[in-house]
Amino acid sequence: MAGRDLRALFSTNDRALQAGEAFTNRELQWELTAAALTAHLRHTAAPGFDIEDLETPRDNVLVFHGVGGIGKTTLSRKIEAALAGAEQRPAQWGEPGWAGERILPVRVDLARSAGTSFEDLVLTIRAALSALGRPLPAFDLVLRRYWDHRHPGEPLEEYLRRGGLTARFGKALPQQMQSAMADVAQALLLPGTVGTAVGQLTGALVRALRERRQTVRALARCARLADLLEAEPDLEALSFYPHLLAWELAQLPADKKVTPVILLDTFEDVGDRTHRDLERLIQRVVWLMPNAFFVVTGRSRLQWADPALQGQLDYTGPTAWPGLTAPASPIPAQQAASAPGRGRQMLVGDFSPEDCDDYLARRLSRDGRPLISSEIRQVITDRSHGLPLYLDLSVLRFLEIRRTREPAPADFDHDFGALIARTLSDLTPDERHVLRSVSLLDAFDLTLATTAAGLTHQAPAQRLIERPFVRENPFGVWPYHLHGLIRSTIRSADDATDDRWTDSDWARAAERALAALGAQWTTAQDSGGRNRLLLVGCLRQGLPLARDFRLPLGWLAEAAWAYVSDSVWEPLAPPTRTGATRDGLETPADALVELLAALARRQHEHRSTTAARLTTVTDSRLLPADLHEMGLYYLAKAHRDLGDSAASRQGMQTVAAGGGRLAPAARRGLAHLARLAGDFPTAHATARTLGWAGRQHRVEGDIYWPHGDMHRAATAYAAARDQADQHGVAGERATSQTHRALVLAFTDPDTADDEIHLAEQLLTGLDLRATNLTLRIAALARDAGTLPGLEAARVLRAESRDAGITAAEAVLDVVLAFHHAVLGDHDKVRTTADRLRDPARNGDYAYYADIAHFMAGQSLPQPSTTRWLEPEDTVRRRWETLVAERRHHLGIRQP
Structure with a gap:
């Protein structure tokens, strides 16, 4: 269309x-409308349906709500057109299920700019029903009495013409009303002209109804007509007159039956949570016309099912409005409205x-x-x-x-400032204040929103979360978040509203928001819990606040240590600040953002990129001493992965000498460097001093397995895994288990299979690139001697090089040498050993080439520089035994 x-x-x-x-296309909304209207028609056609039953729950209303500008008014117009005739229905909308039923759509715009009063609403409905071509005497009589009382001297015909209703619906309404009065006057045998005898006619009719005269027996069936005729004809009484409309519609013969579908658009302009006078009158119309169907479109969902509104509205609670009890939700499938009592409040989606x-x-x-x-x-x-x-x-x-x-x-x-005006137009000052405050946050709850706004009460935040531009994710750390465009516009567009914020207002709100996040995380820490999701969520929200508004680090420093301690490495990097560059670090917050982003991204970047980013951070000298040492330590680790042992050793020595939090980890790093250089006695001596803080058991396992002492190495890794589990360090637990799976893969493929499976489980949800590579190498070791091809090994080699992790590629070659030795392919073993000597040219990993020769029973081409913990022959014998045992396991004859 x-x-x-x-x-x-x-x-x-x-x-x-x-x-x-x-x-x-709004096909889903049309399907919902068609399904709900079909259910309504089925309900009103049932034998037990009684138009005068004022106690039965109502399910004759459907609500579409959503943010300003989402297309609700357009949807309302298109539904009106689609109900008016098939030729007006968009091609993509399906056929409705009420063939043969007469539907009469009546759309009323309740926007303040349209100037629609409650009188206009009632007159519009009646004027639309003039298409029936017949008077509706019960309603027409009371309406004429009301009009003459409230608008003396003003012809109804002129009012209808001036309001556009005559042009919209024709001139039939005044004529039908006159006809109704004439018919009643004739039935009562009243003299004179009925045009000037409304009071006389009304009084006579009431007496006739009370006396149950046969001449008015048709109207006498309307049990409440006399009461409405006797009531003071004011606005309050007018709101009850639609009951008579509903009654008249129920009296129509079968060939004249019609179901009005009344579309009430811009319902947010009806009133607010404090002033519900007009809403009360409109709700009364909906309740008193159960055979009509109402489609409401507005920014907010109807609260009629809330028992707390008792007294403000006539009909409230979930029993009265079963279809309005469901919380706001995206448009569901057609079944959502296929039966009475189902959810009838639907959020119009983007x-x-x-x-x-x-x-x-x-x-x-x-x-x-x-x-x-x-x-x-x-x-x-x-x-x-x-x-x-x-x-x-x-x-x-x-x-x-x-x-x-x-x-x-x-x-x-x-960004368009007009979006701000549309969003803020119907919010209270406190709600606007909360909205701007939470626009600084990716997600929030009531407490966070209230504290960020600097308020002492939650009511404005509670009201705000019920707005359609606030979305809910019940599974998030914080359940609420703003519509993405609304948030970005409020943050960045020129705000020309009267209560717009200054830069200082935004800065103070950022301080409050950052402090509120810190309070939530600190409280969780003090309670003894290790809520990793909350920690990461607070960092993701707190880091950009501190960076963009140049705030002190405060609690972020301690949170950074908690983030690093678990070795999980969820991504943290917030969007880049406009105009900022990575090298242009200006504040401690800038440096901390870059530090943690580099540590998380190192699982996905080449270690040279990580080293360059960390060098920028450490060279900036913006971080406090302890966080500066964090940068130095992980920079030294990156250098080690890249094979630059000299730079790594220098960094580790600096951190170890500082005696800070990472000093034990730095001593572990020095033990690793000693092992890489083939100085196992020094590495072992250092390992024995590390304790849990320095991950002693894992370092010992790293020393034992090159000696071929797989049982001892597996025991050490199991101890490291269990110790990490006791301390709740998920990354260390997964890494230790993965290394255990690797060493057992050399000894017992069946046992290794279970260990690899456990490692996979422990790695779920963790972002540990090197450990994942090790686990896949362990799977190759488990299958050594039976590998159908080496494509998986080639992929692993490429990934190791892409990551810049030299150690992973070296261990991969050890496993390949094991595979070739089991098959007795000594030439390939020698080729692999030669390849292993490449990283050994700077003095590291030389023992891996020795191990390759040991497995094949080959002599070393030159004396080894490795300092083993035990005699070289003992190490050689263990590796030869591992190869022999695998051959026996596979039934391969000795070469």
Whole structure:
């Protein structure tokens, strides 16, 4: 469906341009409407349905709610058109399920700008029913009495003409009302003209109804007509008159039956949470017309099912409105409204990227081709977060730019201040304050929102989370988050509202938000819990606040240590600050963001990139001493992985000498460096001094397995794993188990299979690249002698090189040498040993080449530089035995 977009049409002199008011598919909303209306028709046609039953729960209302600009008004208009006739229904909408039923859509715009009063609402419904071509005497009599009392001297005909109802529905209503009065006067045998005898006619009719005269027996069936005729004809009474409309509709013969579908748009302008006078009157209409179906569109969900509103509204609670009790949710499948009592409050979702592109392509065209290029459409779609209002504003911006030059994609990396005005228009001052405060946060809860706003009470935050631009994820650390476009616009667009914030206001809000996050994490720490999700969530939100607003580190420093201690390495890097560069570190927060981002990204980057990033951090000298040592330590680890043992040793010695938190880890690093150099006695002596803080058991396992002492190494790794489990360090536990699986893969493939499976389980959810490589190498060792090919080994080698992890590639070659030795392919063993000598040229990993020769029973080409803990022959014998045992296990004869 497409009409004329007059705003776009009057924004250009280009008469060849076609400006269509594009309507993008809302098929799910139509399916929901059709299903709910079908269920309503089935309910009203049931034998037990009674129009005068005022106690039965109501399920005759469907609510679509969503943020301003999401397309609710367009949806309301399209539903009205689709109900009016099949030729008006969009092609993508399916056939409704009420063939043969007469549906009468009546749309009422409740926007303040439309000036619709409650009188207008009632008159609009009655005027629409004039299409029936017959009077509705019970209602028409009380309405005429009300009109003459409230508007003396003002003809109803003139009011209808001035309000546009005559043009919309014709002139039949006044004539039908006159006919109804004439018929009643004739039945009562009253003299005179009925036009001046409304009071007389009413009094006579009431007496006749009370006396149950046969002449008015048809109207006498309406049990409450006399009471309404006797009531003071004021606005309160008018709100009860729709009961008579419902009664009259129920009296229609079968061939005249009609079901009104009344669409109430812009319902947010009806009132607010304090002033519900108009809402009470409208709700009364809905309740008193159970045979009519109401489709409400507005920014907020209806609260009628909330028992707390008792006294403010007449009909409240979940029993009265079973379909309105479900919380706000995205549009479900058709079944959501296929039966009475099912959820009838649905959040109108954002457009999909495909719908956004389709919308933009069809809005402006020339000669049947889209005027907006696909590149510009892509930028607008990405920025819009699916909000139709943003698409509209972007189209107008396109036309504005086009007056002077050809628009480019960069022109639409843009925020619109109008979105702020639309979002804030119906919020209280406190709600606006909370909204701006939480726009600093990715996600929040009531406590966080209230504290960030600096308020002492949660009521404004509670009201805000019920707004449609606040989305809920019950499984998140914090359940609520703002609609992406609303958040980015409030943060970045020029805010021309009267209560806009200054830079100082934003800075103070950032301080409060950062402190609130720290309080939540500190409280969790003090309670003795290790809530990793909360820690990472606080860091992800706190780091950009501290960086963007140049705040002191405070609790972030201690949180950084907690993050590092578990060796899990979830990604932390926040979006880059506008205009910032990685090398342009200016504050401690800048440096901490870069430090933690580099540590997390090292699982996905070459170690040379990690080393360069950490060098930038340590050279900046912006971090406090303990965090500076953190940078030095992980820089030394990166140097070790890259094979630069000299630089690694220098860094480890500096950190160890400092005596800080990472001093034990640095001493472990020195033990590793001694082992890589083949100085096992020094490495072993150092390992025995490390304790848990220096991961002593794992270091011992790293020393034992090159000696071929797999049982002792496996025992050491198991002790390291169990110790890590006791301390709750998931990364260390997974790493130790993976190394245990590796050494057992050389001895017993069946046992190794279970150990590898356990390691896979422990690695779930962790981001440990080197450990994952080790586990895959362990699987190759388990299958040594039976490998169908070496493609997996080639992939592992490429990944190790991409990561810059020299140790992983060296261990891979040891496993390949083991495989070739088992098969008795001594030439390939020698080739592998030669390859192992390449990383040994700087003095490291020389013992791996020795081990390759040991496995094949080959003499060393030259005397070894390795200092073993035991005689070299003992080490040789163990490796030869491992090869022999694997051959025996596989049934391979000795060569």
